[in-house]
Structures are given as structure tokens and as C-alpha cells.
Amino acid sequence: MVLFKPIKTSRASEDVFVQLKTSILSGTFKSGSKLPSERELTEMFEVSRGVIREAIRMLELSGFLSIRQGHGGGAYVTDLTLSHVSNAFLDLFQTNTLSMAEVAQVRMFIEPEVARLAAINFTPAHAQQIDEAEAREHGTYQSLTDQIACLTTVHKVLANICGNQFFEAIVRSMLKITAEMVQKVVPDPYALHGPGEHIQLIKAVKAGDGPKAEAEMHRHLKDFMISMVKLEKEYRQQMKAQP
Template identity: 60%
Template sequence: MKHFKPIKTDRIYEKVLDQLKGAILTSRFKPGEKLPSERELCEEFQVSRGVIREAIRALELRGFVLIRQGPAGGAYVTDLGFNQVGNAFLDLFKTNKLSMKDIAQVRMHVEPEVARLAAKHFDPSQMDMLLNLEKEEHVDYVSYEDRIDRLTRVHKALAKICGNPFFEAIVRSMLLLTAEVVLKVASNHDLLHGPGEHLRVIQAVISRNEEEAAREMAEHLRQFSQNLIEMEKTYRRQIVQE
């Protein structure tokens, strides 16, 4: 049984890539499954091994497949998630095509709306989870990475509760960029993010007060975002020196 159409075009590599992506996105190949071998793909597409390898490499860079070595090696389909989106934005930030000012502007538009939607869709069964996430921000942490992870969990939880997976993808991407800067530059995370700031947002969400939730999130982000914009200057200088 053949999965793909022969390629007859000057843009061979891109056409191969498009068909492979299409096969993954339409679940012809599911997470954990191995793509056909290079030889089989060459026969189906009627192209050279070099073209197939270039297309597979592009799939790997985009997070669609994982390359394994050894007797059972090959290209295995990954379980696509939000990390691929976040990594793409992170690459743009590292190459100076996105700034923290850009990110802060988007966060000020997106996250208050996420908080409002979270209040709208809040279910009482989620109350303990949100309150526990907030409490865990203030216990002893084992590393800066652990500290930043704890400080972002409430944002991720609200993004999930809001009910819009695209908002969730955007929020997670922005949090990844924020963590990149904070971990590299900030020596005192408490100056950036004081205790109780998330609690006010959570209380508004639990009360299902949509406008209050949006207002508290905007207030939380306002000073925090300004600090991040200033921190980016230090971040860029450190990158140049490395």
C-alpha cells in the first residue's frame, strides 16, 4: 500500500516535506509510529535519498519526528504539543526578531482575556488545584528553574481553564520566553514577582467575577512586564559577550 504521490517538480524537498507533514497531521502516522524507511520513501516519492534526508531533517527541526539510531532506528512521529510553538518563538527571540516589549504588549492583551474566560468557565472542582498552585509558589525551591516553573503554573492553569487551546499555546510560548530572560538575568525573583499577586487573580476567578479577574491580571502584568523590558537589555549584552 502506497502512502504518497511521486514528486515531479523543481521544489522537490519542500513538496516531500508537505506530504510527510500532511500524513502526520491527518494521523496516517500516529505518535510513536515509525515513518517508512529512506528506501521505501525514495521509491514512493521517486526521489533521491538526499531529498528524503533533507525532508526528514526538516521534520525533526519542526518537532514532528524524533530520529533514533541503532537497529530499530529511524524517524518516529512525536506527540505534537505546545512546546513546538514555544520553541519557534524562542528562536525568534534569541535571534532578536522579537523583543520583550513585543511580548509584553501581547501579554497585556491576551492574559487578561484568558483570566476573564477562566472566570467564565471556572468549575468549583478546580478551586483546590488553583489555590494549591499558588501556595506552592512560596515553599522552598531546589533551583532557579524550579522557582520559575512554580511561578508560571498559575498562568498555565488559567490558560487551560479558559477553554481556548490557541490562547493556551500563546500563553505557554510567552512564558517560555519570559523564563529565558529571567533565568539568565534575574538574581532576585521576589523583586519581579511578589507574594499574593496571583492570589488576587485566583480569588476573582473562583468568584467567577470576569471583569475583576481581567483587571487583576492586567495589574499583575503591568509592572512585571516593565521589569522584563529592562532586563532584556542586560540579556542582550550577556548574549553578545558569550
């Protein structure tokens, strides 16, 4: 049985949240496992059910738990993946905590380095992966979402090839934020980014030329991110207008 410390402070739900979160991160409660019942947690922490419910709700909103109803229902530990990072940054952007100018600054700093590392780590085994990503840009799109996904696949592939999972998580987070804004305020993504714009970048990566790949990524992103920063005002206005 897991032993928790009884809660005696006025911020009881936050303290319960921290202890449960620590237990999940340490592996005491593994992915897919069910937390003890509300009654059991109430007894362990020596708090009210309301406190437990609030802590569980905080864990659910943070992506650590999913709540299942019906027979066998309860609070289950989710499969923690890097996608949680992307969702968290998107939430910060949507609530105007992060600005597009800040996202642009980080993209201009990190993605050229990601391209350089991808060139250094590139092997013949990666060729098909990156060629297929480039080919997707020239295909037929099923929707605006699909079009944006196809035009950004090369960035995701390079982030994967670079060999740093943290860089990959950051790149995917920034791409998710960019996609959110493009979908809201750019009817035709081709106005910002057409197919085939990654060709020189891909050539540099395939050649194993790190400095060239870094320079090509910087060149590719520069005008695009300037346009995105200018579009943020329109995005914020549209978000305010939503019911």
C-alpha cells in the same frame, strides 16, 4: 501503501517535507509510527537519498519526527502536543525574530481575557488546583528554574481553566519566553515578582467576577512587563557574548 507524488522541482527537499508533514497532520502516519525507510521514500518520491535525508532533517527540527538509532531505528512520528507551539515561539525569540516588547503587548492583551474566562468557567472543582498553585509560590525552591516555575503556575492554571486550548498554548509560549530571559539576566526573580502577588486575582476568579479578574491580571502584569522589556537589551548582549 502511502502514495506520494514524484518530485520534479529544484526545491525537492521542501516539497518532500510538505508532503510528509501533510501525511502526519492528516493522520496517515500516526504518533509513534515509523516512516518508510530512506530507500522506500526515495522510490516513492523518485528523488535521491540526499533529498530524503534533508526533508527528514527538516521534519525532525520542526518537531514532527524523532530519529532512533540501532535495531528498529528510523524516523518515528512524535506525539504532537501544544508544547511544540511553545518551543517554536521560544526559537523565534532566541533568534531575535520576536522582541520582548511584542511578547509584552500580546500578554497584556490575552492574559486579562484568559483571567476573565477563567472566572466565568470557575467551578468548586478548580479550587484545589488554584489554591495549590498559589501555595507553591511560598515554598522552598530547589533551583532558579524551579522558583520561576512556581511563581508562574497560577498563570498556567488559569489558562487551563479558561477553556480555550489555543489561549493556553499562547500563554505557555509567552511564559516560556519570559522564563528564558529571567533565568539569563535576573539573579533574584523576587526583584520582579514575589510570592503572593496573585491573591487578589485568585479571589476575583473564585468569585466568578470576570471584569474584576480581567482588571487584576492587567494590574499584575503591567509593571512586570515594563521591567521585562527594559531587560531585553541585557539579554541580547549576553546571548551575543556566548561562544
